[in-house]
Amino acid sequence: MIATLTSFVSELRQVGIPVSMVEAIDAAAAVEHVGLEDREALRHSLAACLVKNAHHLEAFDGAFDVFFSPLPPPGETLETTEGASVGDGGAGGGEADLDQIVAGLLGALGRSDHDSMRAIARQLVGRLAGIQPGRPVGGRYYLYRILSRLGAERLLERLLAEHPEATGLDRRLLEDEYRSRMEAFESMLQDEIRRRLVADRGREAVARTTRTQLLEDLNLSTASRAEIARMEQVIQPLARKLAARLAHRRRHLRKGRLDIRRTVRQSLSTGGLLADPQFKAPRVSKPDIVLLCDISGSVATFAHFTMQVMYAMASQFSRVRAFAFVDGVDEVTGFFTPGVDFHEAIVRLGREADVVAFDGHSDYGNVLEQFADRYGAAITPRTTLIVTGDGRTNYRPGRAPVLAELAQTARAVYWLNPEPRRFWDTGDSVMGEYAPSCNGVHEVQTLRQLETFVEGLAMAAQTHRTIVKV
């Protein structure tokens, strides 16, 4: 058991879930109390010990299923039957059979009969998945294969067709219900596929190919809209942290100045003895941040993400100003006032913000000039300027001196680039021209990198402080 647990923990670490030694020991202790018979009990117990972040639970479940799934009973072979060997065309007899199975499935889904659903899942994987021994693909591939041959997208319609009387809200509620049953069935299919893969290739190998990527490791430039939307929950705390790091808080002066009036008033309760000095509440200094974000098509996905960051920061902190640009620049702070829905803000921004000056291809030179010209006053010696964009200016002049001038005034300038560092200064990228004016240029492809940047800011602020003190 210890061996399985150790390799399970190392798989989790491979995925990127931080598991400390202490937590692994806790897990081992938990296993002693829980035992191995009840798989769900084991799953919840290990999760409680090993995973301390709700966003990591999905990846944990994936790995857990591989490592602790029951093996197929001996005698059942991997060799698949008729369905797979015939290929996608399918033989006539097989199709008729398939219709029968689908009819059975519809019935089972309608009754929410989990036992029949599981039996059908087992049957379908045997017939349709066409699992080839030793082939190193993830389980998803086989799942899609089954679902497409099953005509899964029409199943929902067929289920709903049995309730013609339901309309409006009732119908949508019914749809919700059937959809959740379909999801349950899909996960049964996946269980079955996984079971067979594990029997074929062993747990470690399957775990490697079925790994779920953590939210913080998704590439921001290629992530799907749905994935970006999921990041919303993570961005709030991160944006807050970023703003807090940039606020120059004076921590060593936790209490404010002595408040004489209140101290004297307080002394009455100790017979006039000034025993309990009272202090004024310290003034909390606010972060003074200007965000300048490329929202052009070439960085569209990344832009959606940076706008989430802008939204999170601008709607929470009053002294954050946000600007968006393509080849023109416009202030968008107003779109992100507190209480405004993010998605509405994006729609309005797309409609109303004046970010296209000429042809809608990014033009950093023009943007910088326009920004300095119109909004130069936004940059003061207390301002931190954060620019996000790929620095690709479509072979137009980059006008780096304008940025240098802004940097002279600003407290600090940081550039976050969604492109991998090795692509900088290739083609029309002019990062090299801008970099000298910045206090830092950072590759930000994943949330993890953004977090590293935010953490780094704290370090920089601390060293800065000590230098001032000396």
Added chain:
Amino acid sequence: MSGFASPSEVAEALTGVQYLPDERISQVVYLAERLDKPVLVEGPAGVGKTELAKALAEIHGRRLIRLQCYEGLDESKALYEWNYRKQLLRLQADEGAEWSTVEDDIFSEDFLLERPLLEALRSPEPVVLLIDEVDRVEIETEALLLEVLADFQVSIPELGTIAASSRPLVVLTSNNTRDLSDALKRRCLFLHIGYPDIEREREILLTRVPDLPQKLAEQIAGVVRHIRDLPLRKAPSVSESIDWARTLLALGIDEVNEGVTTDTLHVLLKYQADIDKAAIELARP
């Protein structure tokens, strides 16, 4: 620790005090008691994180000591404080006495003001300690909790280390407005409570609103699930769906439809933008 023999016993006891746990909750609670570890409960607002602690206190027949966290919480409010007024009076009453004897005296337990953490440790009978919304304190203040959580003891410079006279059952809750430190997380078991699935929500409604007809509970759970799927700023929580059930019952409504739902949306949703969005969705043919 008076323990339960199995997670299902935990579930049964919790159900007995009107808290319906899912499998994960009862499993983690069971494990926390076995391993003597604090539980860090995380999840959206209103899914019953604080309620869990209260229910635990009830099933064990223990006192609940609650430390509500907020920004600016410090040692003197969480842990202990010296009662300097009493110390001063003592000094004045004793004028002329030898300083060394007085000094020993004023830093004794008579002059110690217990705050929730210390109170929980020194309580002669075991208690349930609830540290609520721990994500609200600054990261530096979190360090205060570490000694208590790991070793169930507190070090007071003038007195030495005070160990727990009884092991409290500790529950921390967090809304995840910021990341907690690894040091804190490492010392806890982690329990994420999300929105319940439709069956559990129905059961919760039936338990919490005893007069609710079965059919209505089912419909309410269905509609709430549908609304939770919309992209809202704040999805309706369990406590809000309970409120909604009570509202519908008070209005004498026995069937949920589009009209009724639209008229009472403000019970479920707390932002105007969300209400508008849900109303549009409900009006969709």
